[in-house]
Amino acid sequence: MKGSQLLAIVEKELATVRKHLERIEHPDEKVDHDSNGDLADQADGHTQTIDVVTRTSMLHRQLAELSDAKARCLKAMDAEVTCAACGKAIDDERLELVPENALCCTCQAIEERRRRRSV
Numbered sequence: 388m389k390g391s392q393l394l395a396i397v398e399k400e401l402a403t404v405r406k407h408l409e410r411i412e413h414p415d416e417k418v419d420h421d422s423n424g425d426l427a428d429q430a431d432g433h434t435q436t437i438d439v440v441t442r443t444s445m446l447h448r449q450l451a452e453l454s455d456a457k458a459r460c461l462k463a464m465d466a467e468v469t470c471a472a473c474g475k476a477i478d479d480e481r482l483e484l485v486p487e488n489a490l491c492c493t494c495q496a497i498e499e500r501r502r503r504r505s506v
């Protein structure tokens with residue numbers, strides 16, 4: 388997949404994440420409903436404070452990762468999106484599923500194993 392194609396996916400994902408964050412951080416304000424419905428459980432209010440905190444930090448991390456991905460795309464619009472570690476092309480399906488992914492399957496597996504060891 389080319390950087391320009393991934394950029395379109397990243398932009399869409401960024402908009403979704405921002406919308407979710409907005410809804411969590413400003414629950415009183417009216418935000419457009421989308422069909423996802425995965426935040427419906429938030430309606431319980433105060434009892435779910437911890438969940439909301441966890442979710443907010445997750446979304447913030449995703450936002451940062453997506454911003455990084457966007458910067459990578461902008462740098463290489465006409466080039467194939469490649470793994471940040473080994474430089475090989477990353478599978479299209481993988482990018483469509485997790486557009487902020489900077490690593491190929493192989494390197495991701497290595498990275499996860501290393502992360503698990505260091506915890």
Ligand SMILES: [Zn+2]
Binds near residue numbers: 474
């Ligand atoms: Zn790799």
